[in-house]
Amino acid sequence: MKFYKSIFITLIFFSISITSDDVEGFNGCKTKLAQVMRPEYPRVNYQGFALIKFNIEESGKVTKTRVVDSSCAMTRNKEGDIEYKKCPYFKQTSIAASKYLMYKPPLDDSGRKCTITDHSYKYNYVIYRDKVNGNKILLREEFQAIQ
Numbered sequence: 216m217k218f219y220k221s222i223f224i225t226l227i228f229f230s231i232s233i234t235s236d237d238v239e240g241f242n243g244c245k246t247k248l249a250q251v252m253r254p255e256y257p258r259v260n261y262q263g264f265a266l267i268k269f270n271i272e273e274s275g276k277v278t279k280t281r282v283v284d285s286s287c288a289m290t291r292n293k294e295g296d297i298e299y300k301k302c303p304y305f306k307q308t309s310i311a312a313s314k315y316l317m318y319k320p321p322l323d324d325s326g327r328k329c330t331i332t333d334h335s336y337k338y339n340y341v342i343y344r345d346k347v348n349g350n351k352i353l354l355r356e357e358f359q360a361i362q
Contacts, residue, residue, distance in 0.1 A: 236248035238271070238318065238334055239331075240321070240329070240330075240331035240332065240334070241332075242323070242329065242331075243323050243324050244322070244323050244329035244330065245321060245322060245323075246271060246275065246318045246319050246320065246321035246331065247318065247319045248316070248317075249275065249317045249318055249319050250316065250317040251312075251315070251316055252315035253312065254305075254308040254309055254311065254312035254340075255308045255311070255312070256308070256340060256342075257304045257305060257307070257308050257340075259304045260342070261287040261288070261302060261340075262287065262288045262342050262354075263285070263286045263287040263288050263299060263302065263304070263339075263340055264284075264285075264299075264305065264337055264338060264339050264340060265282055265284065265285045265286075265306055265308075265337070265338045266282070266283045266284040266285075266335060266336075266337050266338075267280055267281065267282050267283060267309055267313055267335070267336050267337075267338070268280070268283050268333050268334065268335050268336075269281070269313065269316075269334060269336070270330060270332045270333070270334070271318050271321055271330060271331040271334055272330055273320060273321065273328040273329065273330055274320055275317055275318040275319055275320045275321070276317070277313060277314070277318070280310055280313045280314075282309060282310065283335065284301070285301065285302060285303055285304065285305045285309070286299035286301055286302060287299060287300055287301075287302040290354065291354065297354075305338065305340055309338045313336070316336065
């Protein structure tokens with residue numbers, strides 16, 4: 216019983232209730248994101264993202280999750296855009312966090328339950344979150360310059 220209490224408390228502290236992320240499948244099936252858990256940061260000094268794809272079942276549960284892309288922020292180009300390089304660091308924690316994704320039961324235009332296939336979700340991994348507005352990535356050398 217003590218084990219289940221700790222899991223429940225962990226989910227309360229680390230899950231985020233979201234109501235605005237609308238999702239529409241290719242078949243006109245619509246739903247909204249109901250819950251997402253922030254993934255654990257891997258033990259690396261890289262920032263970046265992982266893009267996952269999955270199916271949303273009639274109950275709103277996520278199934279058949281797979282990683283499509285996992286990339287690390289390396290540098291900025293002359294235009295100021297982040298340049299990424301493929302890296303494996305964010306795959307495992309993104310798959311683990313995706314097990315806690317929940318959607319409202321999807322419905323089609325006539326109100327019948329349906330499923331959504333191959334929906335994408337992006338997990339961003341940012342170290343210096345408190346120093347930037349939004350979810351932009353601040354590279355290590357830029358962080359050191361504003362200290």
